[in-house]
Amino acid sequence: MVTRTVDLRSDTVTKPTEAMRAAMASAEVDDDVLGNDPTAFLLETEMAKIMGKEAALFVPSGTMGNLICVLVHCDIRGSEVILGDNCHIHIYENGGISTIGGVHPRTVKNNDDGTMDIDLIEANIRNPRWDLMYPTTRLICLENSHANSGGRCLSVEYTDRVGEVAKKHGLKLHIDGARIFNASIALGVPVDRLVKAADSVSVCLSKGLGAPVGSVIVGSKNFITKAKRLRKTLGGGMRQIGILCAASLVALKENVGKLESDHKKTRLLADGLNEIEGLRVNPCSVETNIIFIDIEEGSRTTAEKICKYLEERGILLLQDKSSRLRVVLHFQISSSDVQYTLSCFQQALQIENGN
């Protein structure tokens, strides 16, 4: 009988704290479509200030946040966006920028560290003045931290250089900042400085920060005005959202400071996993709260078998490929959970490999 659960599937699994639930219960609310829910206004004002942008808008999800930002920047038919071939917008958002927004994705290879080579970005910019057959590039998208690269952080220097390329060619820059606070803490760079070059950022409050629902997009006042209309068009206009925004305000206040501890526990787990025969973790890729674990060639076990073994002991994680697993840490994973996870991995590999 399993008595404990260690949920390493994602940092999206974080559950609201008692403080969040209390804030939700007592939140001051109003109809946010007819006017401005007062708690939503507080959150949006706070987020704009923290991110160093003019304005902000609460949205139900990071997927909708990215979709709205891309579609506001690319509001003319025939637009093209340059983005990473391994980024969330391209891989996990149902192709929404194309199916809903008619925006054409122009992918550039993501490097192992989540960046795209800047010369390749520039080489992929297209303008119909050069050729009747070309769409018009209007936007470049970055992702920081970069989830599919294992939570790698894009430096402020790199981000600024991409911003310079965007400006040089009259393009906009969007950052999928689902885990931008993780990147800021890991790099030791204030979050407003890290996104200074961006025209828009989508920030998830429902991941490592632990809010139950929601993201916030930030940008210029004019951008957010357009974004608010598009949010309504997409069905994202909500009524008494102060209930959700109250939890996000608690998350901002209480949980940004916990991210560094998440990263330390992640490194501890990564180092321990690397000691286990049959597993391989690239220590250079562990910069924040995500670990990809490769099962060494020749091993008799598979990711599926390990997942099953661990799940029977209350440890939940996701299989990335047949020979690769992903774990994501968050503030509701304790140091003892890390030790328990390591011991179960050790047992799994010993049994599966018949040691």
Ligand SMILES: Cc1ncc(COP(=O)(O)O)c(C=O)c1O
């Ligand atoms: C990098 C990144 N961007 C965007 C999203 C989308 O956020 P949501 O799940 O709230 O739609 C996620 C994951 O959830 C993500 O990992």
Ligand SMILES: C[C@@H](O)[C@H](N)C(=O)O
């Ligand atoms: C899978 C993806 O959509 C989610 N953002 C995660 O990292 O868990």
